Amino acid sequence: MCGIVGYVGKQKATPLILEGLKRLEYRGYDSAGVVVLQGGKFDVAKKIGRVANLEKEVAQHHLSGTYGMGHTRWATHGGVTDANAHPHVSSDGAIALIHNGVIENYAKIKKFLLTKGYSFKSETDTEVLCNLIAYHYAKEPLATNGDSRFVESVRRTLRHAEGTYGIVVMALDAPGELVTARKGSPLILGLGDGESLVASDVSAIVSRTQSVVYLKDGEIAHLTPKNFSITTLGSDAVEPVIDTVTWSIADSEMGEHAHFMEKEIFEQPIALENAMRGRFSEDGSTAQFGGLNISAGEFRTIERFMFCACGTALHACMVTEHLIESFARIPVECDYASEFRYRNAPLIPNTLFFVMSQSGETIDTLAAMREAKRKGFKVLAVNNVVGSTIAREADGGIYQHVGPEVGVASTKAFTSQLLIGAMLALYIGRMRDLSFGSGVRYVTALKGAPDLVRKTLLQAPHIREIAKRIAKYHDMLFLGRLSLFPIALEGALKMKEISSLHAEGYPAAEMKHGPIALISDQCPSVFLVPSGEIVNKIISSMQEIKSRKGPIIAIVSEGVELPAGLADETILIPECHEAVLPIVASIPVQLLSYYVAVERKCDVDKPRNLAKSVTVE
Ligand code: M6R
Numbered sequence: 001m002c003g004i005v006g007y008v009g010k011q012k013a014t015p016l017i018l019e020g021l022k023r024l025e026y027r028g029y030d031s032a033g034v035v036v037l038q039g040g041k042f043d044v045a046k047k048i049g050r051v052a053n054l055e056k057e058v059a060q061h062h063l064s065g066t067y068g069m070g071h072t073r074w075a076t077h078g079g080v081t082d083a084n085a086h087p088h089v090s091s092d093g094a095i096a097l098i099h100n101g102v103i104e105n106y107a108k109i110k111k112f113l114l115t116k117g118y119s120f121k122s123e124t125d126t127e128v129l130c131n132l133i134a135y136h137y138a139k140e141p142l143a144t145n146g147d148s149r150f151v152e153s154v155r156r157t158l159r160h161a162e163g164t165y166g167i168v169v170m171a172l173d174a175p176g177e178l179v180t181a182r183k184g185s186p187l188i189l190g191l192g193d194g195e196s197l198v199a200s201d202v203s204a205i206v207s208r209t210q211s212v213v214y215l216k217d218g219e220i221a222h223l224t225p226k227n228f229s230i231t232t233l234g235s236d237a238v239e240p241v242i243d244t245v246t247w248s249i250a251d252s253e254m255g256e257h258a259h260f261m262e263k264e265i266f267e268q269p270i271a272l273e274n275a276m277r278g279r280f281s282e283d284g285s286t287a288q289f290g291g292l293n294i295s296a297g298e299f300r301t302i303e304r305f306m307f308c309a310c311g312t313a314l315h316a317c318m319v320t321e322h323l324i325e326s327f328a329r330i331p332v333e334c335d336y337a338s339e340f341r342y343r344n345a346p347l348i349p350n351t352l353f354f355v356m357s358q359s360g361e362t363i364d365t366l367a368a369m370r371e372a373k374r375k376g377f378k379v380l381a382v383n384n385v386v387g388s389t390i391a392r393e394a395d396g397g398i399y400q401h402v403g404p405e406v407g408v409a410s411t412k413a414f415t416s417q418l419l420i421g422a423m424l425a426l427y428i429g430r431m432r433d434l435s436f437g438s439g440v441r442y443v444t445a446l447k448g449a450p451d452l453v454r455k456t457l458l459q460a461p462h463i464r465e466i467a468k469r470i471a472k473y474h475d476m477l478f479l480g481r482l483s484l485f486p487i488a489l490e491g492a493l494k495m496k497e498i499s500s501l502h503a504e505g506y507p508a509a510e511m512k513h514g515p516i517a518l519i520s521d522q523c524p525s526v527f528l529v530p531s532g533e534i535v536n537k538i539i540s541s542m543q544e545i546k547s548r549k550g551p552i553i554a555i556v557s558e559g560v561e562l563p564a565g566l567a568d569e570t571i572l573i574p575e576c577h578e579a580v581l582p583i584v585a586s587i588p589v590q591l592l593s594y595y596v597a598v599e600r601k602c603d604v605d606k607p608r609n610l611a612k613s614v615t616v617e
Contacts (some may be wrong), residue, residue: 002071002072002073002074002086002098002099002100002200003020003021003024003025003071003072003100003199003200003201003204004024004069004070004071004098004100004166004168004187004198004199004200004204005017005020005021005024005069005070005071005197005198005199005200005204005205006067006068006069006070006098006168006178006180006197006198006199006223007020007067007068007069007195007196007197008066008067008176008177008178008195008196008197008223008224008225009066009067009192009194009195009196009197009225010066010194010195010225011066011195012063012064012065012066013036013063013065013066013067013068014034014036014058014063014064014065014068016208017034017068017069017070018034018051018054018055018058018070019207020070020197020199020204020205021034021051021054021070021071021072021204022051023201023203023204023252024072024199024200024201024203024204025050025051025072025606029049029050029051029072029074029606030048030049030073030074030075030080030085031046031047031048031049031072031073031075031080031081031082031084031085032046032047032049032050032051032053032054032070032071032072032073032085033045033046033047033054033070033071033073033085033086033087033098034046034054034058034063034068034069034070034071034087035068035069035070035087035089035096035098035170036063036064036065036066036067036068037065037067037068037096037170037172037175038063038064038065040172041093041172042087042089042093042096042170042172043061043062043063043065044087044089044096045057045058045060045061045063046082046085046086046087047082047085048080048081048082048085050606051072054070067170067175067176067178067225068170069087069096069098069168069170069178069198070087070098071085071086071087071098071099071100073085073086076102076125077102077106077123077124077125077126078122078123078124079123081122083121083122083123084122084123084124086098086099086124086126088122088124088126088127088130089130090118090130090131090133090134091118091119091120091121091131091134092118092134092138093172094134094137094138094171094172094173095130095131095133095134095137095169095170095171095172096130096169096170096172097126097127097129097130097133097167097168097169097170098126098167098168099125099126099129099130099165099166099167100165100166100167100185100200100615101163101164101165101166101167101183101184101185101615102125102163102164103125103126103128103129103161103162103163103165104125104162104163105160105161105162105163106125106128106129106163109128109129109132109160109161110128113128113131113132113135116135118131118134118135125163129157129161129165129167130169132157132160132161133153133154133157133169135157136152136153136154136156136157137149137150137153137171139153148174148177148222150169150171150174150177150179150222151179151220151222151231154167154169154179154181154220155181155220155231155233155235158181158183158220158233159233161183163183163184164183164184164185164363164615165181165182165183165184165185166180166181166182166183166184166185166186166187166200166615167180167181167182168180168187168198176224176225177222177223177224178196178198178222178223179220179221179222179223180198180215180220180221180223181215181219181220181221181233182215182216182217182218182219183217183218184217184363184366184615185200185361185615186200186201186214186215186361186388186389186615187199187200187215187221188200188201188202188205188212188213188214188215188387189212189213189215189221189223189228189240190205190206190208190209190211190212191209191211191212191213191228191242192208192209192211193209194225194226195208195209195225196223196224196225196226196227196228197209198221198223202245202385202387202404203252203404203406206245206247206248206252210244210245210246210248211242211243211244211245212242212243212244212245212387213228213230213240213241213242213243214241214243214387214392215230216238216392217389218232218233218234219231219232219233219238220232220233228240243387246386247403247404251403251404252403252404252406254406258598258604259407259594259598259604259605260405260406260407260605261407261408261409261411261498261594261604261605262594262604263407264405264406264407264411264412265411265412265457265587265590265591265594266457267402267403267412268411268412268415268450268453268457268587269450269451269453269454269457270450271402271403271412271415271416272415272416272419272449272450272453272583273450274401274402274403274416275400275401275402275416275419275420276419276423276446276447276449277401279423280443280446280447283436284439284440284443284444285430285436285439285440285443286426286427286430286439286443287423287424287426287427287430287443288427289398289423289427291396291397291398291399292380292396292397292398293380293395293396294352294378294380294395294396296431299352299428299431300431300432301350302330302350302351302352302428303330303331303348303349303350303351304330304331304332304333304348304350304351304352305321305324305330305331305332305333305351305352305353305354306332306333306334306335306347306351306352306353306354306372306377307320307321307332307333307334307335307353307354307355307356308334308335308336308337308340308353308354308355308365308368308369308372309334309336309337309355309356309357309362309365310336310337310338310357310362310364310365310614311410311493312358312409312410312413312414312490312493313356313357313358313362313365313410313413313414313417314334314336314337314356315414315486315487315489315490315493316356316382316414316417316418316421316486317334317354317356317417317421318334318485318486318489319418319421319422319483319486319487319582320332320354320356320417320418320421320422320424320425321333321334322482322483322486323421323422323424323425323483323578323579324421324424324425324428324429326425326578327425327426327428327429327434327442327579328425328428328429328431328432328434329429329432329433330428330432335368336364337355337362337364337365337367337368337369338364338368340368340371340372341364341367341368341371347372347375347377351377352377352378352380353369353372353377353378353379353380354379354380354381354382354424355368355369355379355380355381355382355390355394356381356382356383356417356421357381357382357383357388357390358383358384358385358400358405358410358413358414358417358613359384359385359388359613360381360383360384360385360388360389360390360391361385361388361389361390361613361615362390362613362614362615363614363615364614365390366389366390366393369381369390369393369394370393373393373395378395378396379394379395380394380395380396380397380398381394381396381397381398382397382398382400382417382420382421383397383398383399383400384399384400384401384402384405384413384416386399398420398424400413400416400417400420401416402416406605407604407605408497408498408605408606408607408610409494409497409498409590409593409594409604409607411590414490414586415453415583415586415587418582418583418586419446419449419583422446422579422580422582422583423446425579426439426442426443426446426579429442441577442577442579445576445577445579445580446577446579446580448576448580449576449580449583449584452574452576452580452583452584453583453584453587455574456573456574456584456587456588457587457591459571459572459573459587459588459591460591462571463571463588463591463592463595464591464595466553466569466571466592466595467591467592467594467595467596467598467599468595468599469569470524470551470553470592470596471499471501471596471599471600473501473522473523473524474501474502474522475501475502475503475518475522475523476492476495476501476502476503476504476523476524476525476526477492477503477504477505477506477511477515477518477519477523477524477525477526478491478492478495478503478504478505478506478525478526478528478589479505479506479507479508479511479525479526479527479528479538479541480505480507480508480527480528480585481507481508481509481528481534481537481538482534483578483581483582484528484530484581484582484585485505485506485507485508486582487528487582487585487586487589488505488506488507488508488526488528489505490505490586490589491503491505491526491528491589491592491593492504492505493505494589494590494593494594495592495593495596497593497607497610498593498594498597498602498604498607499593499596499597499600499602500600500602500607500608501596501600508527508528508537508538508541509537509541511525511541511544511545512541512544516544516545516548519545519548519549519550520548520549520550521549521550521551523550523551524550524551524552524553524568525542525545525550525551525552525553526553526554526555526589526592527541527542527552527553527554527555527567528555528585528589529542529554529555529556529557529560529562530557530560530581530585531557531559531560531575535560539562539563539566542554542562542566542567543563543566546566551568551569552566552567552568552569553567553568553569553570553571553592554566554567554569554570554571555571555573555585555588555589556570556571556572556573557572557573557574557575557576557581558572558573558574558575559575571588571592573585573587573588
């Protein structure tokens with residue numbers, strides 16, 4: 001959740017760290033801080049609020065050192081205060097630390113450290129870890145495996161730490177060195193020209209270098225401007241794998257748009273083209289994927305699919321469930337990753353697991369994946385971030401290929417997950433009973449999806465006007481059926497997330513079993529109305545709302561005729577194939593929540609209390 005960036009090299013560290021922190025701010029934005037080592041002392045600046053506040057604070061200091069580290073915080077232990085912001089410095093002044101994660105046994109360690117004379121200024125688990133490193137450092141541990149005393153004291157500390165961490169450490173008497181380690185929180189080393197970097201996310205370092213090493217859980221790295229080495233908690237040397245990042249800094253910039261969310265909504269036609277490129281068979285009747293690592297024969301033995309994910313990604317799984325069951329006729333179960341990891345679900349043999357995660361770092365999804373693997377199941381991942389923990393630990397998978405998604409509210413990642421889910425349903429269906437002709441029609445429809453999304457995006461000015469009228473409400477319902485029920489859930493999630501407007505998603509017919517009690521002229525309902533057999537049933541639900549004076553916004557497929565006066569507002573979407581419908585229907589719900597948020601003057605890209613990837617439980 002928190003953002004981390006560290007630098008050792010020839011340049012002044014502070015501007016580079018601040019630039020990195022701005023790019024990482026979407027990971028957490030309660031407070032931010034930076035430390036550099038200069039003149040034989042740690043110079044720390046930290047401030048609650050955004051990185052912009054920190055910049056003002058930094059202007060008061062003269063942070064001219066050429067190595068240091070910075071942090072943006074998403075509070076876990078302790079309130080949002082300057083004192084709780086990172087970096088923390090040990091009470092003996094020897095060690096500085098930034099940390100992403102949660103140290104679960106911090107209370108016990110703190111008790112121990114108090115008996116040894118260490119003192120604390122904050123309420124954080126991080127300050128406890130920092131002092132424990134200082135304690136081990138002061139004891140001058142003997143280095144093993146040629147490692148420095150600095151590395152060894154971090155290693156000894158981490159052997160006592162329960163929980164999760166991505167940390168960067170500086171020692172007062174080790175200028176020009178950073179030590180960094182991870183368990184459960186991502187860290188990437190950047191190898192530049194006479195400089196080394198570390199960050200929780202590639203976007204913070206890609207302007208300096210595209211050569212990176214993805215640190216693994218249980219590894220400790222030692223960085224100097226020209227060198228780096230990696231060892232394990234057990235002191236074994238690690239042979240590093242150096243990767244090249246394939247995207248550039250321009251991919252994570254906002255361009256002419258007012259917000260990243262707006263940019264990413266309008267990028268969706270191209271994102272979908274990228275996600276499907278090279279993934280259809282030559283005969284045009286099915287999908288093909290390079291990295292599944294599972295043979296067609298093995299696929300045919302699968303009797304059940306299980307999908308686990310969180311938030312928006314879970315909604316994409318629910319649409320995928322609908323499509324696999326319709327087109328491949330195989331039972332599918334979806335579960336919240338956070339529930340699956342603890343509920344000890346009985347699992348039948350021949351189940352194939354999928355997890356979906358844009359970031360590939362969501363801790364609950366990762367834990368669900370590990371639980372399924374522990375029980376002996378293969379797990380495949382749908383994921384956007386190359387080299388992420390989930391991508392590396394999965395048995396195989398499908399990359400979304402939509403480039404960095406910076407807006408906290410997931411948009412292009414969501415529709416690309418819907419697309420990949422639809423392609424999976426086709427792939428599996430064609431191995432079973434889906435005919436060649438149906439496969440060809442399906443492929444043609446998917447190939448047409450980017451243009452249908454382009455067409456739907458043209459409704460943006462109309463949706464903006466509707467948003468102006470609904471921004472005044474406090475509660476809303478989003479209602480849909482079948483494959484559009486998860487889109488209703490997604491619409492409600494988006495509205496809550498970025499507009500701070502309370503919204504609930506329901507299957508349209510379920511509304512009369514309770515939520516109808518909320519209906520009044522002060523509670524609008526957004527209905528998703530596709531063409532087809534179900535339309536008359538949905539119209540009945542709309543009548544039930546109308547007769548209770550509830551305002552209705554209808555997102556309607558072209559060709560559907562609604563009774564005159566039933567909807568107060570209408571947004572048309574193109575008529576399309578069942579596999580494409582959820583993708584197209586997502587566009588108006590994204591635009592609606594975006595424009596309501598703008599109208600309500602919400603901080604669209606950094607909504608209250610949220611962070612882009614949730615790496616703590
Ligand atoms: O990175 P992931 O896809 O694993 O993230 C899962 C959820 O945290 C995420 O989708 C969240 O719900 C978004 N903020 C939704 O816009």
